[in-house]
Amino acid sequence: MATKILSVDDSRTIRLIVGKAFKPYDCIVLEASNGEEGLVVAAREKPDLIVLDVTMPVMDGVTMLTKLKEDPALKAIPVIMLTAESGRENVLQIARLGVRDYLVKPFKEDQLVEKAGRCVTLAKRPVATPA
């Protein structure tokens, strides 16, 4: 079964890059543009991994992470923070909330895939054979 990855970022550019990074793998990449949408998609789709931005309108990533960890049905989903903010307070607060990993923007797609591979199984997408 394909691995479900939820990308939560207000930047369409980042969501496209995340989608592109996992294209070679047997993954379904779901998208949300803020924390509120992210919680709805997470509850509905139960992704295997969430890639989460910090600064977003409507609901930021820290609030979404807090709510995820309070929800018994969602708290076990591993979360990788993908953010340009690497300040001490931010990193400590997020680590204490129980994030699995942290990737600072700018980033290479390979770095994201490597970190994701430590959280979930990433199988290469089967090559389609001509009929």
Add this chain to the structure above:
Amino acid sequence: MSAQPDINQYKELARRYGIAATPESVSRLTQIVARQDCCVDEIVRVIEKDPGLSSRLLRVANPHAADESEYTVGTVDEAIMRNGIGSALLLAMGTPLSLALIKTFQTMLSLKLESVDLHQLDSLSGQHMLGSIGFAGKVTGHVYLRMSSASAKAIAAGILGLEPGELGPDEIRDAAGELLNIMTGNFKSNLCDAGLDCKLQPPKVGLTDDYFTPIEPGSGLERLAFRADQIQIFVEVTANPWAE
């Protein structure tokens, strides 16, 4: 919990997550400027030890000079005395911003972006892409990112791995906004770590033919310029270090 265990814990997390540290001279300079009782000598000593910071400060202090031979302000001490302590903060803010921009080009576009003197670039004319983001708290100000439409398109294509012809205006605008977010997120982290807590406001990105950069009372301005192949980028930072 006291600050020291927090700092040690952060260092351990930064190592585990692979978070790169801000250059020591920049962190030190930001911490000194964050103290309202800092003295000029202390600032000068930190800047003089870093050739990059010294060179940028002197460039800012000699805005009309085409090169070093035309400098009328020749020392770090003179530059700080003339431009004020606020110029040291702009210097400390500009470094993480420049590093983030250069690293973005290197990692996401595989292009070597160079920091250059303003006069080495062609001036923008007519309509261009402008992104701006405000920050407010113990330090307040704005970061402005300007580039031609062609440069904005080339950057979006590079980041997304698409051909320029495949891009619509929304993709180009969004990529410029993300570039701005990455730059400002990195410098905000340095400010907050030095005790200058501030929050970023939502970015605004769009086409404009307005070249006016508003400077709030008590604020300083630093202009930075960058070049990679045909891409030219202009960055302006305004900041008031003691807004509160």
